[in-house]
Amino acid sequence: MATATTIFPKHVVEGLLAQYMGSLKESLDCVYDPELTMHTSLKVIDSVKATYAIAVHDTHKTLLMLEPYSDFSLCEKHRFFRDCMKEFQVRLKGCAGIEDAKRTNHKRVIQFAKEITEFLTACHHVLSDKTHADARVNVVQEYVGECPELAKRLPGKSRNAVMILDTSATSI
Numbered sequence: 001m002a003t004a005t006t007i008f009p010k011h012v013v014e015g016l017l018a019q020y021m022g023s024l025k026e027s028l029d030c031v032y033d034p035e036l037t038m039h040t041s042l043k044v045i046d047s048v049k050a051t052y053a054i055a056v057h058d059t060h061k062t063l064l065m066l067e068p069y070s071d072f073s074l075c076e077k078h079r080f081f082r083d084c085m086k087e088f089q090v091r092l093k094g095c096a097g098i099e100d101a102k103r104t105n106h107k108r109v110i111q112f113a114k115e116i117t118e119f120l121t122a123c124h125h126v127l128s129d130k131t132h133a134d135a136r137v138n139v140v141q142e143y144v145g146e147c148p149e150l151a152k153r154l155p156g157k158s159r160n161a162v163m164i165l166d167t168s169a170t171s172i
Contacts, residue, residue: 027051088119
């Protein structure tokens with residue numbers, strides 16, 4: 001029996017992505033905002049671990065929600081946002097072991113802080129209507145790097161990267 005998948009319009013996808021970013025930002029606020037931390041008995045390191053768990057869970061959940069969308073069914077900035085999320089998911093796996101950290105100066109904690117900050121900054125620029133299309137491409141390339149899948153969709157010289165990296169090509 002076939003199941004139907006609903007593809008929601010652009011403004012609904014935008015809301016999903018904004019809610020995802022908001023969740024990450026709010027969990028980060030719980031780590032360092034004195035107004036919030038004074039009402040809890042959690043240590044800072046425990047809040048960092050909770051934020052990491054939220055980031056892993058919410059990233060996975062949001063990517064699953066975007067799975068039915070082809071590149072052509074998403075607008076450019078939403079495709080780019082998904083590209084950044086996939087990279088963030090990989091980077092989060094590189095922070096594994098944070099659960100064992102006892103202090104905030106643990107290398108995985110520092111790495112996680114760097115990763116989530118870079119991700120939120122990149123995604124803010126990707127989603128912002130004030131970001132020019134060329135600047136958006138630069139932000140995504142800087143965050144994700146040059147990869148064949150992304151290069152197929154980018155304007156200019158990046159498209160050549162696919163041909164250069166395609167080892168099955170007989171000529172260039």
